[in-house]
Amino acid sequence: MDNKRYLSLFGVLLFGFAFAITACKKNLPDARLSLGSDSQFTTTVYKPVLGRNTLFSNNFNAASSSLPLSFKIINMRRFNGDPAPELTENFPVTVWKQSYLGDEKSLAEIEAKRTTENHPLFEIREHSGQFLMWAKAKSDFVRAQPDSGYVFDVEMTNSGGRRYFKNFKLQPYKERPYELSAADPITGQISSGYIFPGIFNNIRGERTNRYLSPVEVQVLTRKVNDTGNSLTFKFVDSLYNPIDPNKFAATQWPTVVHGFDMVKTNEAVSYKVAYPVPLAAYPTIYTDGSGQAARAVFRYDRQGFGNVKESAQLGLYFQLFEKGDWEITFWFRTERPKFTND
């Protein structure tokens, strides 16, 4: 009897001992992430141009917060406080599935790299805090400047807690379907007339035999319709008479633009292209060094005075953001270029 009592006491003590072994961990802090009060967005007013994919980077400083953080746009509203369904509801947008490399051999190959997904038109990247606006956002239903635009808040969370950043402003500009464009960013109206070719070398005038200046050539960019997917280059003289593109005999025709099925006539050269042009800000043979703009260059060589070889170049850095049949015309406003040998 007595023994049993002792044994049970012994058992209780053993149990207590086992409890002591395991109980110590309880008061230790849990491994929550840090959410620093010094984390902040360095930009609070965002002004994308509608009609293009726009990414706002380097706009957040995590400071002492632990990564990854999660971000969410909340309370997206118009400036007057009304709800803004045009920015909160999902729209079908074109997204890249595989990377654009510049070596694609056909339109189909390019299109195979893209697909359509439903996204809100203005999003925040979940863990990086970058903002992005999809090209589907157009000024016919999204409020563009001079409207005051939209106001929204951002919620930042991690396992250490949550913080709110308030009253970000989104003030989109109207679309500018092509660049270089002379359109006023706020009104969208063409204000001043002339766009000059960015690449212009060694071109002499046929009449005066002097070197022409780039300001004597005006670039006219025009969208013929919304349905096609071609890009046509034309060269015209001061009277709008066509100049035969074949005169630019030294041109590397396949690399003028990343397009396919080139059709070259006596009046124009056209390519089937995918939009936007360039497709990505990736340096390729069709773009400038940064990959930001497409580069179309037309060349010819001629024998100048004194048996000098003159290599002439005429070209343009440009971007096209909307689908359609586009036409880019180089208008020699003063005189025709001289193609013949001296």
Next chain:
Amino acid sequence: MRYLYIISFLFLLFCTNEKLMAQQKKIIVKGTVIDKGDKNDGTLPSVSILSGDPLKPIGMTDGNGNFSVSVDENATLVFKYIGYVTHKVEVKGRTKITISLNPDNNQLKEVSIAGYVSKTKETSVGSSIIISGKELQDVPVANITDLLQGKVAGLNIQQNTGSPGIRGSIAIRGLSNLTISGSGNEAFLTPTTPLFVVDGIPVDDNSSYQYGFQQAGPGISPISLIPQEDIANMEVLKDASATSLYGSRGAYGVILITTKRGNSKIPVIRYSGKFFVSAVPKLRSVIGGKGERLLRIDQIMTSDSSYYHALGLVNGTEFLSDSLNAYYNNSTDWQSYFYKTTYNQTHNLDISGGDQTFNYKANLGYFDQSGIQQNTGFNRYNLNMNMQYQPNSKFKLYAGINNSLGKQQKGSGNGLINNGVAEGGASSSLLPAPSQFTSVNSVLSAIQTDNDNKTVNVNSTVELQYEFVKGLRLTSNFNYTYNTATEDNFLPAAINNNVPSLFTYNSVKNTVYNRNLLAYVYSIKDKSGEDAHNFNAYVFTEINSANYKADAIKSNKGVNDHIRGPIIGVDNYVTSLGGTLNDFYQSRSVALAGNFSYNYKQKYVLDLSYRFDGNSTNGPDAGYTKSPSVGVRWNFNKEEFLSKLNWLEYGSLRLSYGSNIVPNGTIYDVYGKYVSGNLYNGKPTVNLDTARLPNTNLQPTKNTTLNAGFDLALFNNRISLTFDTYYKQVDNIFRTKDLSNTNSFKSVTTNEASMVNYGYEANVTARPLPSSSKVNWTISANIAINHDVLTHLPDGVRQFIYVDATTGQSILYRVGLNSLSNFIYNTKGVYSTIGDVPVDPLTGLRYRIGGNGVLNYFQAGDPRFTDLNGDYVLDNQDLVVAGNSQPQITGGISTFIQYKSFSFSAQGSFTLKRDILNNALASQFQIFNNPTAIDKNGNRILPQGLVPLSLYNYWLASGDNATYPNPYDFTRSKIVDPFRFAQTLFQEDGSYFKLNQVTLSYLINQKFTKRYGVNRLNVSLTASNVFMISNYSGPSAENVSALGRDSSGGYPNPRTYTFGLNVEF
């Protein structure tokens, strides 16, 4: 030991009465007493022999274990020896008897020391483990702590370096500090080495002697100056209850070292000599000569941007194209110039004798080890003596003096890391070997650098004990230690821009220590006359004073290599340096401590202690630190209701709680520092140094431990088990905190961080064979599991990053996680094809590094780094918490088998759950980034040797599923840096099992040896560092820094083979 003295003392008293007790029919019985626990079948001197009823001492064995007593024909002889099972034998008319005494393996009877007072383990409440000196003899080592590896659960020893005389890192129960200094491969964790107490004297084995501190001076630890042959036992105290009375430095645990004493009436002379070979471990294989040239050419031709550019590059690189040039047409094995197998020796002579009244010991030792790297080594000479005089039971005098001289050669390195050797050994095989006509700086500096270090340590102790009245004893202990260290380093002109350079250093340290202890013992007997209520109380004061000063002079302009001097500080005042170094200190500490312990029939034990500490480096506002501790113990096997269980030898439960401290910082952290400033009105000014803000509230680091333990022995001690679990909280961790630049001061040192270690330790010992068996077999194993959690950071922040500027291998401190987390890029394989690279759905661009250049985008063959924040750009926002550099499970296993004259022992240790950053492998891959050996400024650098990559699964062509990225793509490697150090690709599992030693020994027939006047002669063969089982791809999972970084500059651990000889005259 104490009982031995008492018994022998009693015996002496009875000796005088021997004749009176003598009776008729006596015969003379002769014989020998053999120690069955000694693997060499040694004899036991001074064994008490008793006979009669009641038992009375009738004699004792002499120094050779022989005895001769005169007894009745039918008498029963009883042989008693402390630490051994008492043996009874009936004479039955025999005149020659050989007795084997079995060691008493009951660990509870071991005498453990806690707080300068000896207790049996049965009545001690703390967690401690005793290692006998016998276990520490087989492998010759410069530092005795190397041999504790894997022997004590919870004592984590990593032999990070094979450099002779430098010891590896030691930590008891996990991390106790968070401070990291340096960066890259030279990032070091501030060590938290336990306090050593040698024969009752705390030894300052401070930070300049150990792994992690490379500074001026020889850096020979005082512990390295103790010869292993002179050690009687070592005890590791783990919890705060055991260490609390060691106060002012005991927070990181305490290791007690007891040296040998004389205990034989007839002087015993023991000689122990060992001859050992340190063998170079497997070094890395390299591609030599033509193979290297072809590989480089092939790499350029296949990986460059165009064929013609590649051709130009090959033709423009003379060591590739000019293969007929004798200078570039070599196949040199560079490592062979730096590493060699060495032959070493150690000798030790021990003379001891005496009895309880007077005993003495003198130990004369010589140790000589040359390192496997050229021009490195460690020598030690020592003469240690002690004596004890106890004319009666009231008075005791002990005096000891230990003299030692340590010499060390560090070669061209700092003793721990030798980057010169690492770089030289990694040179391209195409370069010519050093010869009569060519010289190579790295070889010259490794071999011709004249580095000579000397440390002299003199340690003298006097201890007096007097018993005023029965039970009340005063013990006064006084110790003076003098340590002087010098270093002379000479760089010949050839390797120092044609001017020889001379550096000389000397330091002096003296320590005075005094302890006065008043102890009182009292017992109340119960009705049966047995001691029932036992009280034991003591108080002591402790005073410690240390002064240290180091001076150095550097002469950068010697005359030539032959005239090494004169050293004057002013040959060129711009370049020459000299003066007292700023690590000068004077420190004082005082303590008052008390302990009270009570037990009831050794069944219930209560232990209370309290300690006040004052320290000169404490801030004036910090005051005295109070360290309480309390412990209880229940030896439940003594309970009546369990007494029927025959299989239960002993069993006990222990619970303890206590705290302890270790002082922090220097007096300058507390009071600030004045420095001389600019002239003002033509007069010099004195300013406050604005580098460090004084913190008058600087506290010592405090360690609070809660320990629960369980001891059990079953089946007549054939199985014994110890289990401990603990919760160790380290508060007031010392850190330097940078201040905002709006302050006048740059930084302040504070005690704001805290961490917790919790874990489990178990130790099992089994003797599978019965004691009657001719084979004596013991097997034991221990394991310790430790987890650490960071619980508080300065200013209450939740995380803090220690950014590593050199290799990017940053350390993350985050509250709630393990204290030191690697914060690096996460690599999840290699992109097999370009289609595997993630694409930004918005922009159509691939994942990239930094800028927008075409080469910045990831391609097939690049490492698959995790994009943590999903912005398709790899930058420092994508670092992840990836691993723990601290071992979480450590332990060891050992076995001992003895049969007749042969004995065999083996011991291994293991470390599990540890992450290692393999920087050596990363840098081997990185060499391929630069096939033409051009640095970023366009200058030719020394080409480095290429290692064969065939062992590694690396990416070669699109579609390959590889582990390692494409090593040959040198055009992009500067941008992508695929073999960057800071990535999980090079973070490997550092678990290992190492067979530390295997020993076979043989005792030569004593009949034979005695003919030549030799009492015992035993020979042994030992191999140490035998092999390592590990998943780690580097050479050794142990030879890495305390932060788990394996750099190629490390000093490999040699494998040694030892022939040992022990002779006793």
